[in-house]
Amino acid sequence: MGATAIAVTAALALSGCAGNSAANDSGEPAGEITVLTNRTDLVDTTFADYAATFEKKYPGTTVKFEALTDYEGDTKIRLNSKDYGDVLLIPSSNVTKDKYANYFEPLGSTDELSKEYRFTNEGSFDGTAYGISTFGSAMGYVFNRDVWTAAGITSPPTTEAEYLTALGKIKENGVTPYYTNYKDGWPLATIEGNLGTVQGADVRSQMIADDAPWTEGNDQYNIDGLLYDTVAAGYSEDDPTTTNWEESKDLLATGEIGSMILGSWAVAQMQDAAEKAGESRDLIGFWPMPWAQNSTFTSVTASDKFLAINKNSDNKATARAWVDWFTDESGFAASQGAISPVIDADAPDTLSDFTELGVEYLELAPDPVGKEAVITDIANEAEIDLFGNSYRQKIIDAARGAGDGDKQSLFDDLNERWATARATISE
Structure with a gap:
């Protein structure tokens, strides 16, 4: 990485804009950069400390943050101009991989960066890396140990049937078993991270060749089917339109709700809430999804957001140094209890349950060369926000009797739209 970074930094210096000649002429970090972030909760605390440390290491630099509450929506608009900071997080729902080169500076070859960093394929297109992972997560569900123990569940369910039975026992104790985070929406989008749990690492390639992904036995059916069945059984909050992400942390910590399907990144936040409520951080656990095969659990690991450099930045040398x-x-990944993008880093304590259970981790295979954007193209053509939340909100509405259709009719419609879109995209 050292040699690659030096080479890339030199290249950036040669190609830099004239707006920050001190940085770009010397190839050394200098001057000011603006970093866009979605972490409104950290920008005045943790990130301010990071900036101070960075500026001390590189005298003459200044790091300013711009925190965006609606990160995806705001960056979608700003990408139409050149004004989207010097460093930013690649928007996950707005930019397909084949468009990375239009907006972001190359960071090096995928092969070279993959020797040092996890999840590099996810931030790459056609052998070139445009983003480096902020951290990674393993998929599963975060839960309140006391709530589940009180219901008699001390080991993770291995099947959907066992899982739903467990939620039923929790409800009998007067606790809401599962929380959808319907209103905020984005937590619903994260459950797509379970794609690959059963079908394996090449599941995305399978999906772009399949006219009916929402068929029993497939991951897409499992992900959305479990959501439907959970809500239809009455195991989620009474009124999902009033959910609140920040409040959900306190509700889980105080035992008013039992669980939420999220990435392992959420564990530390829930533990913070438990500590704030006067409880032990150990109250919060994290178990794998109930799709064990041959008594072995699998958890898909994936990156959170990717750091990238605005290709129009006037200070690419400092941006790259940042x-x-x-x-x-x-140490950001460690502070979040998440999987570090650095391959040699230790596993986080937040995954101690997984270690004890012998959970196998799975990282999805890269999309076939030349087909990196096909799955997104099909989804867009079908008007299914596969990596968003609106179609899952419709699933929840149907399951709770506030929308049209049932599980089978919903999935038949999704499959029909997917098949039609596949035919159009392949033409």
């Missing part, structure tokens, strides 16, 4: 420092030295 990306490298944040990834290698800030």
Whole structure:
């Protein structure tokens, strides 16, 4: 990475804009950069400390943050101009991989960066990396140990039937078993991270060749079917239109709700809420999804957001120095209880349950060369926000009797739209 970083930094210096000649003429970090972030909760605390440390290491630099509450929506608009900071998180729902080169500076070859960092394929297109992972997560569900123990569940369910039975026992104790986070929406989008749990690493390639992904036995059926069945059985909050993400942390910590399907990144936040409520951080556990095969659980690991450099930045040398420092030295992943993008880093304590259970981790295979954007193209053509939340809100509405259709009719419609879109995209 050192040699690659030096080479890339030199290249950036040669190609830099005239707006920050001190940085770009010398190839050394200098001057000011603006970093866009979605972490409104950290920008004045943790990130301010990071900036101070970085500026001390690189005298003459200044790091400013711009925190965006509606990160995806705001960046979608700003990408139409050149004004989207010097460093930013690649919007997950707005930019397909084949468009990365239009907006972001190349960071090096995928093969080279993959020797040092996890999840590099996810931030790459056609052999070139445009983003480096902020951290990674394993998929599962975060839960309140006391709530589940009180219901007699001390080991993770291995099947959907066992899981739903467990939720039923929790409800009998007067606790809401599961929380959808319907209103905020984005937590619903994250459950797509379970794609691959059963079908394996090449599941995306399978999906772009399949006219009916919402068929029993497939991951897409499992992900959305479990959501439907949970809500239809009455195991989620009474009125999902009034959910609140920040409040959900306190509800889980105080035992008013039992669980939420999320990435392991959420564990530390729930533990913080438990500690704030005067409880032990150990109250919060994290179990794998109930799709064990041959008594073995699998958890899909994937990156959270990717750090990238605006290709129009006037200070690419400092921007690159920030990306490298944040990834290698800030300790951000560890602070979030998440999987570090640095391959040699230790596993986080938040996954201690997984270690005890012998959960097998799975990272999805890269999409076939030339087909990196096909799954998104099909989804867009079908008007199914596969990596968003609106179609899952419709699933919840139907399951709770506030929308049209039932599980089978919903999935038949999704499959029909998917098949039609596949035919159109392949033409």
